[in-house]
Amino acid sequence: QVQLKESGGGLVQAGGSLRLSCVRSGSTFSIDSVGWYRRAPGKTRELVARISRSGSTDYADSVKGRFAISTNNAKNTVSLQMSSLKPEDTAVYYCRFLSLFGNDYWGQGTQVTVSS
Numbered sequence: 001q002v003q004l005k006e007s008g009g010g011l012v013q014a015g016g017s018l019r020l021s022c023v024r025s026g027s028t029f030s031i032d033s034v035g036w037y038r039r040a041p042g043k044t045r046e047l048v049a050r051i052s053r054s055g056s057t058d059y060a061d062s063v064k065g066r067f068a069i070s071t072n073n074a075k076n077t078v079s080l081q082m083s084s085l086k087p088e089d090t091a092v093y094y095c096r097f098l099s100l101f102g103n104d105y106w107g108q109g110t111q112v113t114v115s116s
Helices: none
Strands: 002-007 010-013 018-026 031-039 046-052 057-059 067-071 077-082 091-099 104-106 110-115
Touching (some): 002 104, 018 091, 018 110, 031 067, 031 077, 046 067, 046 077, 057 067, 077 091
Parallel strands (some): 010 110
Antiparallel strands (some): 018 077, 031 091, 046 057, 091 104
16 A cells, blocks of 8 residues: 655745655555646646656646756655745645556645735
8 A cells, every 4th residue: 555645835925935745655666757736726636747757857837947846766755846936826736656557646635825
């Protein structure tokens, strides 16, 4: 069984920073990609950032230059450094671990609220 534990969400003023972390525990598996997604009120869940097995990264256009995703060597921790936060970044943020065999694991979500 795989558990994902997120931390680091909270309330911050526009222009501020937050760092989200997600720690994977339990069964081990080979990683295809790890990433962060978010769901804002009234909107569908969207990709924020992800790192592939090769180490390449993808970012949503709306966060490029402001957010940075990173993992440790074992890829059992994924972090998201968020800077220059905007009110439109307000959402529930979810970490995701995708295995090479297609097993899809999601965290429970952590709320990020950016006040104007």
